[in-house]
Amino acid sequence: MLLMRGIDMEQLKIPEHVAIILDGNGRWAKAHNLPRKMGHAEGCKTVERTVEDAARLGIKYLTVYGFSTENWKRSEEEVGALMQLFRYYMKRLLKIAKANNVRVKMIGERNRFAADIVEGINRLESETKDNTGLTFVIAVNYGSRDEICRAVKKITTDVKSGKLNPEDITESMISSYLDTAQIPDPDLLIRTSGEIRLSNYLLWQCAYTEIYITDIYWPDFNKHELIKAIENYNKRDRRFGGRTNN
Ligand code: IPE
Ligand code: IPE
Ligand code: MG
Numbered sequence: 001m002l003l004m005r006g007i008d009m010e011q012l013k014i015p016e017h018v019a020i021i022l023d024g025n026g027r028w029a030k031a032h033n034l035p036r037k038m039g040h041a042e043g044c045k046t047v048e049r050t051v052e053d054a055a056r057l058g059i060k061y062l063t064v065y066g067f068s069t070e071n072w073k074r075s076e077e078e079v080g081a082l083m084q085l086f087r088y089y090m091k092r093l094l095k096i097a098k099a100n101n102v103r104v105k106m107i108g109e110r111n112r113f114a115a116d117i118v119e120g121i122n123r124l125e126s127e128t129k130d131n132t133g134l135t136f137v138i139a140v141n142y143g144s145r146d147e148i149c150r151a152v153k154k155i156t157t158d159v160k161s162g163k164l165n166p167e168d169i170t171e172s173m174i175s176s177y178l179d180t181a182q183i184p185d186p187d188l189l190i191r192t193s194g195e196i197r198l199s200n201y202l203l204w205q206c207a208y209t210e211i212y213i214t215d216i217y218w219p220d221f222n223k224h225e226l227i228k229a230i231e232n233y234n235k236r237d238r239r240f241g242g243r244t245n246n
Pocket of ligand 3: 023024025
């Protein structure tokens, strides 16, 4: 029996896809009397650690919400600091991904970013595309409604050009037009820092996802907290609208 802080790791069913809304960087900074950007910098370190932890635990897909379509509303200073961190961590992530057999994928509308960031994103994806371990998905300039809107535009274009028949539109076909095409729906969604809302994250994909909220601020999140969330997920009775097994 492999015990970790009282949790029997061998008995734990590891969810295939874990999605995270990392929240609380600003509150963490405030609690430590630091500027908000320091909270974001700490948050980036937590993302790096979580990628490695997820890969070691055998999670197949990890999707984190890095920057929402609504986050542009923040001050120029904060958005600028986030972009700088993004530039720096993209380079580090390439090394981490290569060392851990991680495939990186970005979802969201990347073309709103500066050209060098777009180039960095493309490079991260192309240089890790053949890795067979964890798929690490980063949602940047991502908003679920924006994603659905873009998918509807593509679908209607294909209907107009005759490539697609309206009768052939199915749920799985709609899924294949979303940024998350080829990625299974999340089994577990974790949100840090206590807020109980989706904030425009994976609305279509989370139709039957189990939700776990922790009060911990994202910079304080760690492997033990991840295992606690998975342990809690193991107690859930996933019914998908059918009958309970109990
Ligand atoms: C999450 O932390 C990171 C991003 C949304 C980019 P916040 O910046 O939202 O932190 P709080 O919610 O203000 O504490
Ligand atoms: C959600 O967090 C977006 C990201 C984690 C990138 P927010 O802090 O932006 O969400 P709200 O404003 O509290 O809903
Ligand atoms: Mg927040």
